[in-house]
Amino acid sequence: MNHWLMKSEPEVFGVDDLAKSPRRTTHWNGVRNYQARNFMRSDMRVGDLAFFYHSNCDEPGIVGVMKVVKTGYPDHTAFDRNDDGFDPDSDLEQPRWYMVDVQLQRKLAQPITLVKLREHANRALKGLALLQRGNRLSVTPVSAAHWDFILELA
DNA sequence: GCCAACGTTGGC
DNA sequence: GCCAACGTTGGC
Numbered sequence: 001m002n003h004w005l006m007k008s009e010p011e012v013f014g015v016d017d018l019a020k021s022p023r024r025t026t027h028w029n030g031v032r033n034y035q036a037r038n039f040m041r042s043d044m045r046v047g048d049l050a051f052f053y054h055s056n057c058d059e060p061g062i063v064g065v066m067k068v069v070k071t072g073y074p075d076h077t078a079f080d081r082n083d084d085g086f087d088p089d090s091d092l093e094q095p096r097w098y099m100v101d102v103q104l105q106r107k108l109a110q111p112i113t114l115v116k117l118r119e120h121a122n123r124a125l126k127g128l129a130l131l132q133r134g135n136r137l138s139v140t141p142v143s144a145a146h147w148d149f150i151l152e153l154a
Numbered sequence: 155g156c157c158a159a160c161g162t163t164g165g166c
Numbered sequence: 167g168c169c170a171a172c173g174t175t176g177g178c
Contacts (some may be wrong), residue, residue, distance in 0.1 A: 009164090032162095033173075056164050114165080134171040136163045 002043065003147040004050035005130055006066070006102070007138040010057050015064040015107050018052065024104040025069060029077045030085045032097060036139035041072035041098040043141075050102060051142065051150070053130070054111070061113035062150065070101035112153050124149045 006028060008014065018026055031037055045068065052064035074095035077083040090096040114130075121131045129140035142150070 007164090035173095060165070136172065138163085 002045065002048045003142040003144060004039070004044065004048060004068075005053050005062070005140050005142050006050050007053045007055040010054045014054060015052050015104070018064070018066070018102075018104045019107055021104075025101055027070075027075075027099050027101050029075045029099045031075070031099065031138055032078075032085055032087065033138060036137050037096075037098050039139045039141065040100050044068050044071060044100050046071060049105070049147070051147075052104070055138075059111060059113055061111040061116070062108065062154075063111045064107045065105045065151075066102040067105050068100050069103045072098040072100055075099040108154050110154070112150060116153060117150070120149070 010016075013026070018024060028040070031040060048068040050066045050068065051062045052066050054060055054063050075085070075097040077085045078087040078090040078095065078097040079092065080086055085097070087096060117125060117128070118131060121128070125131060125146055128142065128146050129135055129137065
């Protein structure tokens with residue numbers, strides 16, 4: 001089983017939105033970066049676990065744990081002219097963008113803030129993609145060791 | 155294939 | 167709102 005970290009801006013779609021979704025499940029649409037897409041399209045498996053990370057907000061950090069419940073399939077919002085993620089170059093026959101379905105397993109009682117994670121950047125969390133200099137990928141892998149360590153911070 | 159211009163991300 | 171980092175675009 002693989003582990004992941006997936007970013008979302010809480011003002012757009014936060015952990016509370018997921019908690020309120022039917023079956024606490026949503027399709028993770030809107031990823032428009034090839035590397036992040038590749039992770040979703042090719043590497044995510046049903047049963048994989050992912051941290052829900054709030055980005056671009058007052059207190060960036062991990063706020064929940066999700067489970068992948070459906071593997072990669074075409075992101076239909078890329079074909080929606082009225083969607084922010086509309087991509088006129090995406091081809092119905094050969095979709096460019098993919099998404100997965102994720103289900104909220106639990107919302108953390110306390111967020112694990114980016115500040116907190118950074119405290120371990122040079123030791124236990126050395127190499128965590130989220131903490132790499134300049135990293136902007138919205139979907140990144142998390143090693144099993146990092147995953148376990150972060151959960152203990154919760 | 156190079157690379158300047160441009161747009162986006164996301165922490166601060 | 168600022169701006170560093172990075173990805174993409176497109177002219178050459």
